[in-house]
Amino acid sequence: MPKKIHVQAVINGQPMDFLCEPRQSLLEVLRDELRLTGSKEGCNNGNCGACNVLLDGRLVNSCLVFGAEVQGKAVTTIEGIATAQGLHPLQQKFLEHAALQCGICTPGFIVAAKALLEKNPKPSEEQVRHWLAGNLCRCTGYDKIIRAVLDAARLGS
Amino acid sequence: MKEIDYAAPATLTEATALLARKGARALAGGTDLIVQVRENRRDAELLVDLKNIAELNTLRFDAKEGLVLGAAVPCYRIAEHPDVRKRYPGLGDGVALIGGVQIQSRASVGGNLCNASPAADSIPALIALGASAVIATPSGTRDLIPVEKFCTGPGRTILGPGELLVHLHLPPPAPNSSSAYLRFIPRKEMDIAVVGVGVALALNDNRTACVFARIALGAVGPTPLLVPEAGAALAGRPLAEADLERAAELAQAQALPISDMRGSADYRRHLVGVLVKRALRIALQRVKGG
Ligand code: FES
Numbered sequence: 249m250p251k252k253i254h255v256q257a258v259i260n261g262q263p264m265d266f267l268c269e270p271r272q273s274l275l276e277v278l279r280d281e282l283r284l285t286g287s288k289e290g291c292n293n294g295n296c297g298a299c300n301v302l303l304d305g306r307l308v309n310s311c312l313v314f315g316a317e318v319q320g321k322a323v324t325t326i327e328g329i330a331t332a333q334g335l336h337p338l339q340q341k342f343l344e345h346a347a348l349q350c351g352i353c354t355p356g357f358i359v360a361a362k363a364l365l366e367k368n369p370k371p372s373e374e375q376v377r378h379w380l381a382g383n384l385c386r387c388t389g390y391d392k393i394i395r396a397v398l399d400a401a402r403l404g405s
Numbered sequence: 406m407k408e409i410d411y412a413a414p415a416t417l418t419e420a421t422a423l424l425a426r427k428g429a430r431a432l433a434g435g436t437d438l439i440v441q442v443r444e445n446r447r448d449a450e451l452l453v454d455l456k457n458i459a460e461l462n463t464l465r466f467d468a469k470e471g472l473v474l475g476a477a478v479p480c481y482r483i484a485e486h487p488d489v490r491k492r493y494p495g496l497g498d499g500v501a502l503i504g505g506v507q508i509q510s511r512a513s514v515g516g517n518l519c520n521a522s523p524a525a526d527s528i529p530a531l532i533a534l535g536a537s538a539v540i541a542t543p544s545g546t547r548d549l550i551p552v553e554k555f556c557t558g559p560g561r562t563i564l565g566p567g568e569l570l571v572h573l574h575l576p577p578p579a580p581n582s583s584s585a586y587l588r589f590i591p592r593k594e595m596d597i598a599v600v601g602v603g604v605a606l607a608l609n610d611n612r613t614a615c616v617f618a619r620i621a622l623g624a625v626g627p628t629p630l631l632v633p634e635a636g637a638a639l640a641g642r643p644l645a646e647a648d649l650e651r652a653a654e655l656a657q658a659q660a661l662p663i664s665d666m667r668g669s670a671d672y673r674r675h676l677v678g679v680l681v682k683r684a685l686r687i688a689l690q691r692v693k694g695g
């Protein structure tokens with residue numbers, strides 16, 4: 249049996265404990281151990297952004313973080329974006345603009361866009377496109393995603 | 406699948422002891438290492454996470470001391486640092502080109518150097534800026550080595566077992582100096598350099614002639630290359646177009662390009678000439694404009 253490491257972290261605002269193997273990525277921990285399957289595995293090598301989460305507020309690819317590395321840190325996943333009051337404005341605008349088709353890339357785009365709007369609440373179209381350059385979508389052609397993000401920014405999310 | 410261990414030491418002494426073990430690998434931002442390990446392209450029995458060591462997270466500038474850039478400092482901190490942007494713009498250029506936001510959050514310049522890719526975007530600017538690598542050894546001593554001597558081949562460095570890159574040291578910039586890094590890729594973003602060029606230069610007080618220049622090339626040799634003759638040819642010159650042309654030719658002559666899927670050797674050599682001149686013009690403009 250591979251050795252397991254005990255990790256304590258705050259996931260979506262909740263203190264949590266989990267066990268993981270050293271070679272397990274944060275993405276695997278989230279999906280397989282914690283059953284938070286909102287974060288998706290696209291490429292598993294840092295190219296597509298489908299696995300995006302916030303790690304202590306910074307946008308990261310969770311497939312490029314070892315689970316063991318999040319000891320003592322705060323992780324926000326797509327499951328932590330909506331509130332009891334309802335969807336996050338970004339989620340609402342993705343629906344309104346039909347900014348998704350298969351939806352595999354969507355959690356990553358929403359987490360990434362949320363990180364952008366927190367840093368820059370009124371980004372230009374170019375800034376949105378530049379920020380989202382690390383997120384790939386095989387379906388939408390991006391325009392609807394960009395419009396949804398700009399519209400959410402207009403709403404003041 | 407082979408078993409791996411993980412350790413996150415808080416001190417350099419612990420870290421060098423752990424890194425001396427067989428199969429130990431240093432882990433900073435992990436953007437190269439995690440993929441290599443998980444795809445079994447690099448052997449690892451022990452991952453030594455260095456991000457809890459204070460010395461490796463230091464980023465500070467002092468007019469006398471220069472820039473101390475901890476080996477585990479992530480790219481976004483460097484690219485956003487006002488002193489880096491102002492005083493070491495070539496380093497800022499290179500670092501800002503590494504990946505998208507997600508990679509910037511994690512990848513470090515120390516890791517970029519230790520991964521030793523010939524096409525690494527941060528290394529030519531470090532070399533041009535005269536950076537040194539400060540290395541901790543298991544016996545507790547510190548070695549200082551110029552960055553151009555750090556990489557010994559693709560994916561290989563001078564680091565021995567238990568040795569660890571602590572930080573990079575960049576000397577304070579000379580008066581009337583600046584720097585620039587340019588790379589060529591077939592698209593706008595998110596790609597690996599076909600050729601990269603880093604330059605640093607200083608002008609005399611009335612800004613009529615070059616005092617010194619250093620030029621370094623990426624992706625045209627087994628390691629990033631300092632091309633000393635090309636820089637030396639600019640000393641004392643007014644940096645007219647003919648001077649830039651001469652430096653570009655000397656850089657082309659010292660490049661050791663190969664042909665691969667990103668470009669032929671001839672194409673790379675051509676790009677070296679184009680980029681050397683462009684990077685020199687940018688650095689010159691930065692001195693004059695700032
Ligand atoms: S699954 Fe992580 S970047 Fe693609």
Ligand code: FES
Pocket residue numbers: 347348349350351352353354384385386387388
């Ligand atoms: S909606 Fe299918 S990949 Fe983006």
